[in-house]
Amino acid sequence: MMKITFEDIYTIGHVIAENELYRHIHYPEMLTRYDSNFIAFKRMPSLDAFVETVGFLRDFHLRNGQKHVKFYFPENEKLGTTLVDYLKKHNYETGFLELYAINPRDFPTLEINPDIVVQSVTEDTMKGYIDLQYKIDLQFGENFAKQKVDLNKKHFKDPAILQVIAFYKGEPAGCLDVIITADTVEIDGLEVLEMFRNKGIGSRLQRFVMERFPDKRVILVADGEDTPREMYQKQNYQFLGFQYEVQKIYND
Template sequence: MKTITFADIHIIGDVITEKELYKQIHYPELLNRYDSNFIQFKRMPSLEEFIGAANYLRAFHLERGQKHVKFYLPANEKPSKELLDYLKEKSYEAGFLELYAIDPEAFPSVDVNPDIDIQTVKADNFSTYLELQYQADLQFGKEYAKQKINLYKRHFNDPTMMQIIAYYQGEPAGSVDVIIADETAEIDGLSVKEVFQKKGIGTRLQQFVMNKFANKTIILVADGEDTPREMYRRQNYHYVGFQYEIQKIDHV
């Protein structure tokens, strides 16, 4: 299996500033997508360095109507107690992500359920896929959901992306995107509508990916404090490492 790091994870956005301490990612087409507008620290910052970077990013974002700041710390490094205490005092949200990888052959066998139909997204079902994504994205606001449509359209025409949709008894039920690289295929945005959950749809979506990319290492990122990570462990994914993420949203 290829040696996997967080550097293998696809980022939507461009590096617009790079310094010894950090690089800044920005995506003007989707300003309120936090995972596309952030600072990635190249080494662990001191408290003073973090405050300086936070003040810079907040001013940069405010000029563009953005109400958030977001930061990623170096992989597999925990912030100091001093920094954690400061983040808590200033009402930042701090959590961590976990990186997983699997050889497709290690994925457990899945029973065939005729109620579940998995398809790659083509011209004839693209509108169904778009509506499924739009409804899911509405939880983040109507403007965000509208802006994401352009991103899905761009990905539809990108040969390094594969969009996959799941139907349950003929109804659109879930989806996943796959980011295709030379040695890896990254599972991204795996979701199943609430009404169709616990029917094996998420597992079948993953099995489809395993079959499609049997010659690659399958990778994904999970919230380190969320329950799906437990499912990935049961499915024989290999834990690779962690990365702290920090964000704050200005509600004023």
């Protein structure tokens, strides 16, 4: 069985520079998307190297009108005390991601609920999907939500990405994207509108993926400090690793 790592996770962005220490990812099409504009360290940096890299990325982003810096660290490595102290002192947001995988046959069987209908997005349902995504993305600001519309339309035309929408009693209620590769499918952007949560819609969306791709391993990344990770563990996903991330948003 192939080993799955964070390197297998789909990234929206272009590698514009790389050296022995890091990869620099940039996505000029959507400068407000932090997860597409960052530096990923290939090995754990010293404090001096981190500070120098922050200065580089800050200057680069300022030239592009961006007000953030974001960094990912090597997977399965914890941050050292010196670096943690520096991050706290300088008001960085620190978190970690967890990587999970499951064989579709291990996903729990679900009771049929006629109120929930899950479908691949088509030309006929694209508007409902776009409107639903817009509502979800407003939490990151109106400008972000508007820019995401173009990205969603681009993904609709990509044969390696399957967009999925869930309806609850006929109303668009939840969605996800599936990133398709030769050996895996990645569940990305699983979201359910707050008013429709706790009705089994998230599980039904996942079940759709399991049935659509029974011969591939299903992978996803969860916020290590958020509650959905507990759901994935109960659904028989297997923990594969973790990765720390930090970011800082500047006011000027």
